[in-house]
Amino acid sequence: MGGDGKKWGVFLLPALATLSFVFIAPICILIVLSFYQMTGPAVVGDEASLSNYVQFFSDPFYLRILWNTFTLGGLVVLFCLIIGYPVSYFLARSNSRWRGFLLFLVVSPLLVSAVVRNIGWFPILSNSGLVNWLLLESSIISKPIPLISNFTGVIIGLVHALLPFMILTLTTVIQRIEPELEDAAASLGAGPVTVFTQVLLPLSIPGAIGGSLLVFTMAIAAFTTPVIMGGNRVLVMATYIGQQFRTVLDYAIGATAAAILLILVGLLTVVASKLGARKVEAM
């Protein structure tokens, strides 16, 4: 096998070369950049230090962006879990002939470009949009609720975009839970709520952690949706990094923010997979 492995390994070279050029090299350069100071637009000096990091973690402005980012990620995960779980349960358990169609509906947001997907929300969520019109007409509210071009809009846009990932992950996990476990619990006297809290939920946790991690990392890395749905008013890490590189041309602090985001997401992934692994082991 070893000899054969080496022989076939040759075929990996093009992919490895491409990946190291387009993926590993830029990240390395970015991390190196974060240790230098800005000396002019798009230019950095030649003295390496940790001062960018010190500045980032001591300035409330940056900490606020970091907080916003993680709150956004957390809320998107929460809504994806709440909305996604019942759908996943149906998809995992149903033999209905509509199952295939529903699966297509679930995946369909992924087939639409992010720009189109987000712009589509404007006629629905804007102050004169469908939702506010309905609420005003039925006199539930007296003045429009701002649902777009703010933090709420970003959450709606990201939940819409990332829900498929949560649903697909959860569906696979729920499919692996034997339906007879639910029957067994019911025969022992467990009503639907108890079956959910005592059997389904604990057994879904590894999947929920996996799906949440996926959605969380994608939510905090998203750029297009916060820009469009946030109407330039929502500053999260991704939009801040974009600003630094494209408008302010402060490569150094932009690189620092990017490096911090990278490290925090990396740490989170390690912690979450450890947590998931421990849960699985216990079973």
Next chain:
Amino acid sequence: MTHLVLDKVHKRYGEAVAVREVSLQLTDGEFVTLLGPSGCGKTTCLRMVAGFVKPDAGTITIDGVDITNKPPYERDMGMVFQSYALFPHKTVAANVAFGLKIRRVSTAESDQRTKEALNLVQLEHLADRYPSQLSGGQRQRVALARAVVIRPKVLLLDEPLGALDLKLREELQIEIKRVQSTLGITTLFVTHDQGEALGLSDRIAVMRDGNIIQIDTPTKIYERPNSTYAANFVGRTNLAQVMVRKADPQAGYLVEMVDQPGVTFEVAGDQPQQFLVGERCSLAARPEHFDIGSTDGNTVEAVVTDVNYRGSIWNVELLAKGNWPVSAQVRPGGRVPTKSETVSLGWHPSRSFLLKLSDDEKI
């Protein structure tokens, strides 16, 4: 005191009828088996009693209380599944205590009853293990303990031995019977295995195409099945087409082989059905009821076509007069015939029985 009654219970899936107006009564402490091949409706019956399937018509009552429309979690049934269905994230003790926790039994009592239940299935020493650390047989014993610890009105067993190998199956059969009779719990058992049905049941209901075609004690089902179907499903049966020549309520019947006129046999003892003189029917006898070389009772000349050693017995395949293929047995100590030998095949008149021809046999 539990009395379970199914009254004309009917279930359709689309066009296909799964259960056809089945009526069944279980008295207190009785062990009743639904026996039949897959697709005969036996599992649907059990799942309707458990509450997982709603019947289209008919009623199910326990001690006179109609439970037809009650959800499963209000029925007080202990159920054991073929796939064990143990909660993988809970320990053995927590699995057994699950039903008690839901019933809000105090911790002290719950611990005590869990211990007793595990003791009953001899698994007390494994209380802290997880199901994945147990063997198949141990898992099913935990499932049994979990089902009986809640003191259910009825114990439902859905092919509980189906996933186990032969040796474990026999061990667990004894275990189930022991637990069931110790607790005196009314039990409905579903299986396609005639051996399990004969060994465990007080009564067996043989099912076919959604109907119960015969319900009786294991000995009656085995010795006097009322149809070719039941006779073939439970044990091996040798069938020969015969014509009734004499019918006497006291002495029994005299029948003549259709393919060998002049060869007649006597049939004595109770018959599940009435037969008329001149009626064509099947003469049936079990392999172990033949006596090779005997000249008592009914006899027919036969040629040995094959002899197989089976450990506890020899299986002897013969071709009797009138092209009647017969499989017979010789016990250790008996004379084992050799292949191609012509022998006299004898059996006692009360050891054979008559069966009505099924529709496809009449042609």
